[in-house]
Amino acid sequence: MPGRAWKLGDNISTDEITPGRYIGLRSNLSELAKYTLIDTRADFVKGAREGDFVVAGRNFGMGSSREHAPVVIKLCGIRAVLAKSFARIFYRNAINIGLPAIICDTFKISDGDTLELELSEGYILNQTTNVRIEFPRMSKTMEAILQEGGLIPYVEKKGDLLLA
């Protein structure tokens, strides 16, 4: 299922994805999600549709460890986040909640492009430009966690925390 690209810049912090001033909504995640990227991309929450993509530059999700950042992005219907690179904690958090975080050359994607993700094949097709963007496989353990839909289902299935 193709989706729209929501293009962002480099170094988007978790303070921009889900600002600390909305901390009072952290136990009401669907309400918190209404303020996703509010200061950076005010049209995102209204415009995002199920199956869309967040597409960023370098070091996406830098800053705090708040897992609420990938959680609200997922709640906005986003199928996957694509970036040139990810901040370490955001990357783990996204995979841990079953949101694909894909490291690829996002230079070839513009805001509003229509994308198709072939996760197991390892490429994204930019239908707008007809460019195919390949990406390297993530580590085996992360791939297995993502396949189970996140870390908790993965641990439940294995009965323990084991490397894949």
Place this chain on the structure above:
Amino acid sequence: MRTAKTLAEKIIGEHTGNGSASSGEIVIVKVDYVFSHDASGPLLISNLDKFPSGSTISNEEKRRTIFFIDHAVPAPTKELANDQNIVRNYAINNGLVLSDAGNGICHQVMAEDYASPGNLIVGTDSHTCTAGGLCSFATGMGATDISVAMKLRKTWLRVPESIKIDVGGELGRGVFAKDLILKVLSILGTDGALYKSLEFCGSAIDDMDVYGRLTLTNMAVECGAKTGLVQSDSRTRKYLEENRRGEGWRELFPDESAGYETEISLDATELEPEVALPSSPDNVRPVSEIKDVKVNEVFIGSCTNTRIEDMRVVARILNGRQKAKGLKLIVTPSSRKVYLKCIEEGIVELLLSSGAIVTPPGCGVCFGALGGIPADGDVIFSSSNRNFPGRTGNPKAQTYLGSPATAAATAINGYVSDPREFL
């Protein structure tokens, strides 16, 4: 496989079960301490409830599982009060450690009461790496990772490559660990150490007391690093003894021919007080290059600084002077212990006389969840670690970062100022 080890390889290796870990390897490690707080605790606790019954932990493990209430204290809204009760009640009902509102910022209390050299520590806060100043391998993770670590007492890690930051010379008058880490940030940038460990060494680090080392490692994450580490030596021992934890000390150094991915050499003698300009902690200039920046609010607080040694420097600079007219000066000691010491040494009285608001220990102004939110167009000068857009609660305000000394000088003059003027 290389046998000479970095600090990260040594400490992780002691937690893998087979005594070995080399950079690049993915390993499962046993954790010594696991913690969370009021900002991530409710999400984490909702995960813990999903675990199948039967995964119980020992009493010793319970004593090493800590819930802090520090991010917004005292609770400013009923929603946050309710969230804090979720955390408070979970800790009490399950026999875990509760560090309640007013006790202090998690990273400061971890340093005072728990972290020891060689420990492996994980917490739901990106600044968990602060404990690296005591030579613990400590790293921040999200609620899901930490819920698994709490239940199973282990986590998985990729053993990081290390970047050696070799600091020769000595820090000059008015120049502190904060200025040094801002300088490092200006070199590495906010993603220059992505997934890596920063290892600080050299004569300036040998001469630095633990309070300064904690400031260095605190901001390792601002360079994208997994953690920051400093050797455990006689200064580490002194700090632990002062906190009545001398028995937790052990000497710990990297091996001489350990393999580093990169080495950065700096001369501390050449450093000036440094300032990070809006809106990124790597946007750093020496204070002498910053002219006529009027400031509306000064925040002296956060896990980066405001240990007692920082407060003493602030007191020395204020020294009976008044804050600038119309400027808001907010000071938040990092823990109850620090607060008590400030009272004992007359620092609180001095701060209040200078026109400061002194708040209870906690994260305070740093991340915009409590009081001290700036007005539209305000400029904040903060001793904290981040100045990302919107960080302090108002996207229409701007934040500068610097040492507590530079913050105190700025509070007196009302514009970004060199603390050496007052020292």
